[in-house]
Amino acid sequence: xxxxxxxxxxxxxxxxxxxxxxxxxxxxxxxxxxxxxxxxxxxxxxxxxxxxxxxxxxxxxxxxxxxxxxxxxxxxxxxxxxxxxxxxxxxxxxxxxxxxxxxxxxxxxxxxxxxxxxxxxxxxxxxxxxxxxxxxxxxxxxxxxxxxxxxxxxxxxxxxxxxxxxxxxxxxxxxxxxxxxxxxxxxxxxxxxx
Numbered sequence: 141x142x143x144x145x146x147x148x149x150x151x152x153x154x155x156x157x158x159x160x161x162x163x164x165x166x167x168x169x170x171x172x173x174x175x176x177x178x179x180x181x182x183x184x185x186x187x188x189x190x191x192x193x194x195x196x197x198x199x200x201x202x203x204x205x206x207x208x209x210x211x212x213x214x215x216x217x218x219x220x221x222x223x224x225x226x227x228x229x230x231x232x233x234x235x236x237x238x239x240x241x242x243x244x245x246x247x248x249x250x251x252x253x254x255x256x257x258x259x260x261x262x263x264x265x266x267x268x269x270x271x272x273x274x275x276x277x278x279x280x281x282x283x284x285x286x287x288x289x290x291x292x293x294x295x296x297x298x299x300x301x302x303x304x305x306x307x308x309x310x311x312x313x314x315x316x317x318x319x320x321x322x323x324x325x326x327x328x329x330x331x332x333x334x
Contacts, residue, residue: 141277143285148231150218150281158194158229160215160237165252170232171288172254173279174239176216176297177261177307181205185222185260194219194229213237216256218278224270226278232285242300250300255282255289263309272313276320283325291321 142151149155180189181203189206192198194215200207216238219227230236238256242249257275261267283289296312297305 141281143232143281145233145285148233150226150228150232150278153218153226153228155228156191156195158215158236159196160194160213161230161234164233164235168235168252169288170253170255170282170286172244172250172293172295172300173282173289174242174250174254174256174295174297174300175275175308175312176238176256176258177263177267177309177312178219178258179260179262183262183265190219190258190260191227191229216258218255219258219260220271220274220278221260222268222271224268224274226274232282239297239300241304244295244300253288254300259308259312261308261311263306264311266311267308267313272317272320276317276324279317279321280324283321291318291325294318294321 144151178190179185180193182205189198193209196213198206198210200210215229215236217228217230217232217236232255235251236256237251239250239254244250259267259271259275297307
């Protein structure tokens, strides 16, 4: 897995452009990855609804919950589906609208300096093995591509917006993810692409 720094795209991933993004402030580059959890409708997996939300075409009539969120203008840089497949919505060099009102280690406006990754899931549902594997490989590719990122540059949405957000939830296994990323960073790049 590799990120093309010029385009900001993950090579080999599906790209569904979201209009809900803009340029990062001058001098800002990725220094944090915010992990989110999402399911649409709530508690259901699969289907086109997350992509439709992030591209502003979510049909309010398709589900009662959709009428409450159809006017949201949000996005993430990438979504990791339950099967581990990745869909990218915003180039990593741009600012996606994922964290909202947020702060990390005293620094506000996390969207300015972070990459947002959604995992298809809920706070109470265990994430799948394929998701941990794909997420770890994506994080390794991002760390390789952006010098401001490292193995500890990770936070949950709940960490940057405490009291307002709870995702990715108590079911998310942070030690497992961190171990996968650290292990992957120790593997020479020539072996990873083989």
